[in-house]
Amino acid sequence: MARRGPILYIIVCAAGIADGVGELIAAAHAEGWAVVVVATPSALGFIDQEAIESQSGYPIRSAWSTPSGSPSVPRADAIAVAPATFNTINKWAAGIADTLALGILCEAYGLGIPVAVQPYLNSAQAAHPAYVESLTRLRAMDVFIGDYVPHKPKSGGGRNAYNWISVLDLLRPVMQSRGGEASNGD
Numbered sequence: 516m517a518r519r520g521p522i523l524y525i526i527v528c529a530a531g532i533a534d535g536v537g538e539l540i541a542a543a544h545a546e547g548w549a550v551v552v553v554a555t556p557s558a559l560g561f562i563d564q565e566a567i568e569s570q571s572g573y574p575i576r577s578a579w580s581t582p583s584g585s586p587s588v589p590r591a592d593a594i595a596v597a598p599a600t601f602n603t604i605n606k607w608a609a610g611i612a613d614t615l616a617l618g619i620l621c622e623a624y625g626l627g628i629p630v631a632v633q634p635y636l637n638s639a640q641a642a643h644p645a646y647v648e649s650l651t652r653l654r655a656m657d658v659f660i661g662d663y664v665p666h667k668p669k670s671g672g673g674r675n676a677y678n679w680i681s682v683l684d685l686l687r688p689v690m691q692s693r694g695g696e697a698s699n700g701d
């Protein structure tokens with residue numbers, strides 16, 4: 516069932532750990548957020564769609580068209596991108612909007628919606644100059660960047676080192692400054 520509260524869009528990209536997004540949804544609910552999951556088209560194959568829709572209470576959004584008969588989805592008060600791929604980060608920073616997730620991210624800046632991103636990628640991807648420039652541009656757009664240290668290529672990834680919750684920590688101060696919504700209940 517859909518929850519009450521400020522609306523957090525969680526944008527899920529096609530990274531190997533995307534199946535763990537339930538941890539972030541649970542933590543966001545515990546902070547008072549209602550959660551809508553937006554998956555990139557490629558990410559749909561990485562997640563248990565039925566389980567996520569049941570947990571969030573909203574249909575997963577992935578394309579612009581809304582399936583007929585599905586409940587309408589409220590507008591975002593804030594956006595968390597986790598896990599964020601190399602691909603989506605670079606396209607977002609470049610202003611490319613060829614997925615619904617990217618369209619939402621590209622408009623968020625102009626709409627003044629706070630955005631936090633926790634990347635998940637390897638160090639070979641992170642070494643590409645485009646990635647460094649993308650992070651610089653996103654920071655200049657007041658996007659909050661998480662603390663993930665890129666893992667070694669072919670190492671099986673850094674699932675255990677991935678802090679899902681950091682996006683909530685990053686959004687908390689700005690949400691509190693806007694009226695104390697979705698505080699951690701302290």
Ligand SMILES: Cc1cc2nc3c(=O)[nH]c(=O)nc-3n(C[C@H](O)[C@H](O)[C@H](O)COP(=O)(O)O)c2cc1C
Nearest residue numbers: 528529530531555557558599600601602603635636
């Ligand atoms: C099994 C698998 C795991 C992947 N893991 C990652 C990853 O951890 N980080 C990443 O940036 N890309 C990863 N990729 C590559 C992305 O899925 C690919 O770049 C895709 O185009 C990203 O699409 P999206 O950004 O629209 O979600 C992975 C691909 C596969 C098949």
